[in-house]
Amino acid sequence: MHVLVCEDDELIASGIKAGLTAQGMTVEHVASAAAARAMLRAAEFDVMVLDLGLPDEDGLKLLAQLRQKGLELPVLILTARDSVTDRVDGLQAGADDYLLKPFDLRELFARLQTLLRRVAGRSVNLIEHGVLSYDPSSRVTLLGGQPVDLSRREQALLQALLHNRGRVLSSEQLKDSVYGFSDELESNALNVHIHHLRRKLGNGIVETVRGLGYRLGPAGNEDSGS
Incomplete structure (x- = not known):
């Protein structure tokens, strides 16, 4: 957020x-x-x-x-x-x-x-997306009922995607949500965090929309990629 x-x-x-x-x-x-x-x-x-x-x-x-x-x-x-x-x-x-x-x-x-x-348009804190659930209050992520350890940046990235379900976010929009203005970033920082999120939650969690940015992938039985 x-x-x-x-x-x-x-x-x-x-x-x-x-x-x-x-x-x-x-x-x-x-x-x-x-x-x-x-x-x-x-x-x-x-x-x-x-x-x-x-x-x-x-x-x-x-x-x-x-x-x-x-x-x-x-x-x-x-x-x-x-x-x-x-x-x-x-x-x-x-x-x-x-x-x-x-x-x-x-x-x-x-x-x-x-x-x-x-x-x-939600009435509860828990955000569910297929077998994935995320509670922004407790910052607990579950995949198929099993806890997944996400870093603060990975949580911010996931929450930005979940909050904008169905919307394509540009790299700059995601950087605003995840890093803010005060952080000095490596040029590939966003790509690194997207890679880590895909590795932990499945390749389909983040879709690349060529030339536009990224969006949340469709809900489904995510392959954990492990």
């Missing part, structure tokens, strides 16, 4: 980034509305965490403008504004959820997972 965190408090932002990264998410942090707009133009994200008290512009104004421009990205407002009016204004401006500071990182993570479930 590729998360954009727009928060001007560096201490809060660093805690969010560390906590969500530890849960297998790829996190980008910006501290202003202008930087958020630039980041949204530069990369694709699965969800956005938005503070309202930004130094250059009120977060509600930013959110309303992004929605007017057609942004469909799920947005969770994270703020100390705790009145009913504030919460109503946030939801009416286009927020999908509203969480008050101070907060528990476990609740933030759970709420982000809920937003992704809603977007994907």
